[in-house]
Amino acid sequence: MYTARNYIKAESLAQAYELNQRRANAIVGGGCWMRMGERMYDTLIDLSALELDQIQDRGEQAALGAMVTLRQLETNFMLDKCFAGLFRKCTEHIVGVQFRNCATLGGSVWSRFGFSDIVTALLALDCQVELAGAGRMSLEDFVKMPRDRDVLAWVYIKKDGRPVAYETARNSETDLPVLTCALSRHEGTYRAVVGARPGGPRVVEDRGWDRLVEKVLALEYGDNMRGSARYRRHLAGVLLKRCKAELEVTGG
Numbered sequence: 001m002y003t004a005r006n007y008i009k010a011e012s013l014a015q016a017y018e019l020n021q022r023r024a025n026a027i028v029g030g031g032c033w034m035r036m037g038e039r040m041y042d043t044l045i046d047l048s049a050l051e052l053d054q055i056q057d058r059g060e061q062a063a064l065g066a067m068v069t070l071r072q073l074e075t076n077f078m079l080d081k082c083f084a085g086l087f088r089k090c091t092e093h094i095v096g097v098q099f100r101n102c103a104t105l106g107g108s109v110w111s112r113f114g115f116s117d118i119v120t121a122l123l124a125l126d127c128q129v130e131l132a133g134a135g136r137m138s139l140e141d142f143v144k145m146p147r148d149r150d151v152l153a154w155v156y157i158k159k160d161g162r163p164v165a166y167e168t169a170r171n172s173e174t175d176l177p178v179l180t181c182a183l184s185r186h187e188g189t190y191r192a193v194v195g196a197r198p199g200g201p202r203v204v205e206d207r208g209w210d211r212l213v214e215k216v217l218a219l220e221y222g223d224n225m226r227g228s229a230r231y232r233r234h235l236a237g238v239l240l241k242r243c244k245a246e247l248e249v250t251g252g
């Protein structure tokens, strides 16, 4: 469990950013990941007074604040309707309801874990992030960046109506995934995302299904305690086919 000398509820994003520039300080989201470590922080920076716990329907896009919990993502009606149940499917296996009531979108996206169900699912959509310092950029660019001292404030998703599907394989119901897979189709182009390889998610696009499958199978897969590279490559083919079957049901 971590410890901290001070706790500050930030009054503005600018203040949170400034405080976070010190390496001894840290933003705290739900604290679910941080509590697994033993670090001693100087100051914990809480964003909960900044109205970032909102899921907003802004017409052509959905705006999700960094302090939105995984449970909010899972149960939000607008998200469920606009993104074909994607957020329900990518959250429902993450530990349990009490955990998902604490863990945040900001903590999940900022951490860029290779196994992240959330990042894999978001990458299948037209998605941008807004950082207090660096401003707005695509999620795809953000996940390639090294972790720095910036503060993630919002995630924006274009409501372009693309069909999207999500599948994972797990050794047991609430364990970390052995492989994550999302698939969408927009303007005739398939977009597949494969994560937990066990490295970070990879995005592959193609207009042709057979070429897309070839590209997904050609990705680099690795071994860890949850599965071998060979097993993961096999799973990638299976999960991709399942996603395609789901897309066909929703008109993709």
Ligand SMILES: Cc1cc2nc3c(=O)[nH]c(=O)nc-3n(C[C@H](O)[C@H](O)[C@H](O)COP(=O)(O)OP(=O)(O)OC[C@H]3O[C@@H](n4cnc5c(N)ncnc54)[C@H](O)[C@@H]3O)c2cc1C
Binding pocket: 026, 027, 028, 029, 030, 031, 032, 033, 034, 035, 036, 047, 066, 070, 093, 094, 095, 102, 103, 104, 105, 106, 107, 108, 109, 110, 111, 115, 116, 117, 118, 119, 150, 151, 152, 153, 174, 175, 176, 177
């Ligand atoms: C036991 C366990 C099992 C898990 N299983 C899964 C799983 O199956 N699938 C999955 O996708 N995820 C899984 N996770 C990850 C989990 O869903 C969250 O991603 C994780 O807990 C981080 O969210 P948090 O709100 O708790 O972040 P915190 O623990 O509060 O923070 C994590 C890190 O992010 C930083 N941070 C938080 N918010 C911001 C922000 N707005 N801006 C900048 N930096 C920020 C913190 O400083 C810290 O370094 C698991 C986590 C645990 C502990």
